[in-house]
Amino acid sequence: MARLALILSKQQEAAPRAERRGASLGVGKRYRWAMEKIADGVYQVSRGVNSFVIDGDDGVTLIDTGMPKRQGAIVEGLSDIGRSAKDIETILITHAHFDHVGGADALQGASGAMVMASHDEASAIQGDRKPQPPLILDRIPFGAAIAGWFPKARPVLVDGMVAEGHDTDLPQDLRAVDSPGHTTGHLSYLLERSGGIMFVGDAAVASNGNIKRAWFNRKTEAIDGSIAHLGEFAFEIAVFGHSGPITSSASSAFARFNQ
């Protein structure tokens, strides 16, 4: 009987899902202030955390999708460049934290986009395990409990796994760059456009043109190793989940970190 009740409740849940997705895009609210041009066809949407829109001949690619229920900012930004949620072909995720995957379920539902991430992050994005808490919580009393209070992102199916050197499925001259530390499967992405644009995610932040570990990271071999690794690539521009961009000679800022 309990099992039947469970099945029934699942069916009731499943039916209105498509409608809810349409409604939950948040279209109709205005977020014009939120989208900023980084380079030709590359935009940053800032809504508590930064997500990115790459516009190309083969449709729109998103890198991260922001906080849960804030995807309206991305949809409104797309309308400002003559695109809609339906034009999203690919959603690339840096890591499984709620403030980076929050809009993924709704935006994937509206577009049918391919969702891609690293193998390690995919299990958390799909809801098979909890995302790793930010490293800073290791040092705070009741850190694990605090992580439990974070908003939850709705799980979304990952269609393709990528890693550095295993990224030929990525669209628009994008490459995956392994940058573990913030989470074990954290990925950054490099776009070969405008002298190179590195989408750093939460591997670091920028402060006055310099690279910092960020308040939510701490000194570990993996964190510092990933910052050094990012500095081995050549890119003019770097964009971050939780700071403003570096707009010139960005790879040298990574290379001189810790020197």
Ligand SMILES: [Zn+2]
């Ligand atoms: Zn994070």
